[in-house]
Amino acid sequence: MTASPVLLAVSIVVLAAATFAFRFAGPALRSRITFPPRVTKLLETSSVVLLAALVVTSGLMEDGVLAGVARPAGVLVGGVLAWHKAPFAVSVVGAAGTAAVLRLFGIP
Known part of the structure; x- marks a missing residue:
């Protein structure tokens, strides 16, 4: 079973966006959230x-x-x-x- 090129491209874009959002959330929320x-x-x-x-x-x-x-x-x-x-x-x-x-x- 092979993945279609469209599915592969969409997966890469979604993972890239999620990674960027996750990495951006740290500095952006650092001053708002205290543990x-x-x-x-x-x-x-x-x-x-x-x-x-x-x-x-x-x-x-x-x-x-x-x-x-x-x-x-x-x-x-x-x-x-x-x-x-x-x-x-x-x-x-x-x-x-x-x-x-x-x-x-x-x-x-």
């Missing part, structure tokens, strides 16, 4: 938890099972480099390089 300090703290914490869950699921899993040793080792190296405030490019190259070297030596 209690407890809710603000909960929202800040939930964003960190969501990001950590994304890193774990995409960095350590492949097709629902553990990805082996090379990928988690690369994620670990990238995380340590980022924690030590290395530039983003250095963290990415370090993580990719670690995984590549381990795979070169036959470690899955």
